Amino acid sequence: QTPLLESDFYRFQEQLTDQERASLGKLREYLERDVAPIADEYWARAEFPKQVIAPLAELGMYGPGVPLVRQFENSAVYRGWAALELGRIDAGVATFIGVQSGLAMNSIAVAGSDEQQREWLPRMASGEIVGAFGLTEPLSGSDSARGLRTTARRDGDTWVLNGSKRWIGNATFADVVVIWAKDVADGQVKGFLVTSDTAGFTATKIEDKIALRSVQNADITLEDVRVPESRRLQHADSFRSTATVLRLTRTEVAWQAVGISVGAYEAALRYARERVQFGKPIASHQLIQDLLVKSLANITASIALCTQASALQDQGLGGDEHSAMAKAFATARMRETVGWCREVQGGNGIVLEKGVARFFADAEAIYSYEGTREVNTLIVGRAVTGQAAFV
Numbered sequence: 001q002t003p004l005l006e007s008d009f010y011r012f013q014e015q016l017t018d019q020e021r022a023s024l025g026k027l028r029e030y031l032e033r034d035v036a037p038i039a040d041e042y043w044a045r046a047e048f049p050k051q052v053i054a055p056l057a058e059l060g061m062y063g064p065g066v067p068l069v070r071q072f073e074n075s076a077v078y079r080g081w082a083a084l085e086l087g088r089i090d091a092g093v094a095t096f097i098g099v100q101s102g103l104a105m106n107s108i109a110v111a112g113s114d115e116q117q118r119e120w121l122p123r124m125a126s127g128e129i130v131g132a133f134g135l136t137e138p139l140s141g142s143d144s145a146r147g148l149r150t151t152a153r154r155d156g157d158t159w160v161l162n163g164s165k166r167w168i169g170n171a172t173f174a175d176v177v178v179i180w181a182k183d184v185a186d187g188q189v190k191g192f193l194v195t196s197d198t199a200g201f202t203a204t205k206i207e208d209k210i211a212l213r214s215v216q217n218a219d220i221t222l223e224d225v226r227v228p229e230s231r232r233l234q235h236a237d238s239f240r241s242t243a244t245v246l247r248l249t250r251t252e253v254a255w256q257a258v259g260i261s262v263g264a265y266e267a268a269l270r271y272a273r274e275r276v277q278f279g280k281p282i283a284s285h286q287l288i289q290d291l292l293v294k295s296l297a298n299i300t301a302s303i304a305l306c307t308q309a310s311a312l313q314d315q316g317l318g319g320d321e322h323s324a325m326a327k328a329f330a331t332a333r334m335r336e337t338v339g340w341c342r343e344v345q346g347g348n349g350i351v352l353e354k355g356v357a358r359f360f361a362d363a364e365a366i367y368s369y370e371g372t373r374e375v376n377t378l379i380v381g382r383a384v385t386g387q388a389a390f391v
């Protein structure tokens, strides 16, 4: 039997099937052996470790929720735990998968025709093709579903795209980017599979980030980019298609945030046991125990919420408000937790080598992407009051 994660204090992983636990065990083994030792160095150089792409495909991490390509039948709760295990070791790698599998592949699975799914998804599941998801724009972030300025104009059998995108993860080396644009004829948001070799498409890396440094985020410009009708996602006909994708991925980002908290907590606990002050390990000081226990309580409460958010998805009962609350809650708890864990390490908490600093920094990006805390709060607020407070 695959061992439970030690920080799974209330033994939630016992709810998974043996096959799911075995798969998580293999993932954990790979991440601890091959990713943990290189994560800081790639983070510091702001490079993505591309050598992880193929092994993660073998571990079934691209499209585990898509029946056409998944390695075995599994639950959303299992997929959440996979996001946690990834976040626990490297939020950059977890984000790469969140984009490839969660955003890009799910867009095709949710809104692509059968033919489009068969054309793209197997090659993305094998890691042969890297995908990206282009929704956010320089002038449109939280309001991107409604406020998109990128345009799509139909010209016979092709579409002509013009506009710009910002923050697009994986986009400096992705083979295909799902570009969301407004059809000038009917004003509706449509999705297009744009290959990066298309004339008029450019992706420029965003430099000097202080969080998720290994993730390659890009500014994209689209100048008269021509895309055949066969590459328009056939079932995406309004901004609701993007909401459907984000409902799935937001819950996984919430799980990923718990993983970041776990990574920071484990490093803080190790440090507290070793570091001696006033003649004894700081782990034996009451106030340090308070920081550690509060961190573990945040982790545990977040796992409980995420487990139920994913279980609702499995039952077909998960709404936008459930994934939004999970994301807002888990990321707020993460931000608190990584701060406490950094505090446990004192001055050493700000150097990468001691194991908390990278999680502390990366938490800032995860707090804001896939809907900020404010916007996810307003999604829940709309559900409970019946009043939309966005504008």
Ligand code: FAD
Pocket: 099, 133, 134, 135, 136, 140, 141, 142, 143, 166, 167, 168, 169, 170, 212, 215, 217, 365, 368, 369, 370, 371, 372, 373, 374, 375, 389, 390, 391
């Ligand atoms: P803004 O929308 O400008 O918000 C600024 C502030 O105002 C926030 O605090 C926000 O909560 C607040 N605010 C906005 N509206 C309201 C309101 N109505 N009420 C109260 N407060 C409000 N996008 C993609 O499409 N693809 C990607 O792959 C991708 N990857 C990303 C990776 C990283 C590392 C980052 C940082 C971002 C990424 N994003 C991506 C974009 C991300 O989704 C946006 O940053 C996010 O949606 C917020 O938009 P914004 O940054 O433009 O902030």
